[in-house]
Amino acid sequence: MGNDCIFCKIVEGVIPSFKIYEDENTLAFMDINPVNPGHCLVVPKNHAPNLFESEPEDLANTMATVRKVARAVQQVAKPYGLNLLQANGAGAAQSVFHLHFHIIPRGRDDDLRMNWGLKSGNKDEIAALAAKIKAAVED
Ligand code: 5GP
Ligand code: ZN
Numbered sequence: 517m518g519n520d521c522i523f524c525k526i527v528e529g530v531i532p533s534f535k536i537y538e539d540e541n542t543l544a545f546m547d548i549n550p551v552n553p554g555h556c557l558v559v560p561k562n563h564a565p566n567l568f569e570s571e572p573e574d575l576a577n578t579m580a581t582v583r584k585v586a587r588a589v590q591q592v593a594k595p596y597g598l599n600l601l602q603a604n605g606a607g608a609a610q611s612v613f614h615l616h617f618h619i620i621p622r623g624r625d626d627d628l629r630m631n632w633g634l635k636s637g638n639k640d641e642i643a644a645l646a647a648k649i650k651a652a653v654e655d
Pocket of ligand 2: 521522523525562563564613614
């Protein structure tokens with residue numbers, strides 16, 4: 517693992533998160549600064565800083581979980597649309613250097629642009645959505 521990696525710590529349960537789905541190789545949890553309600557992240561459990569240095573098998577497992585969780589988000593949040601986002605490098609506004617995919621529900625007029633600023637979310641609202649999406653994940 518990366519020593520100071522916050523997502524490794526989330527994977528290990530050393531720091532808390534609103535978990536949605538977990539299997540042997542991947543973890544999905546709510547983003548703590550959601551750009552829209554239902555914004556969540558999917559990571560491989562094996563540390564890799566970015567796409568370029570990831571193992572193909574970890575990436576394949578991660579994408580299977582992305583699909584699974586995105587379907588649950590779609591069902592619960594019923595967004596106008598849904599984007600996936602994955603950043604590589606500070607120049608792409610990557611701020612956590614453990615490979616992750618953002619699942620971002622979209623609002624009709626949310627005016628969301630790339631490189632949004634971080635704004636803390638309401639923990640109760642995040643937890644409530646986490647519970648609903650968790651229940652909606654199908655195997
Ligand atoms: P990046 O900018 O690297 O693509 O995205 C990193 C994401 O991780 C950001 O959306 C940020 O809100 C989220 N994040 C950073 N620290 C934590 C944390 O401790 N817990 C959770 N759940 N999300 C985090
Ligand atoms: Zn890590």
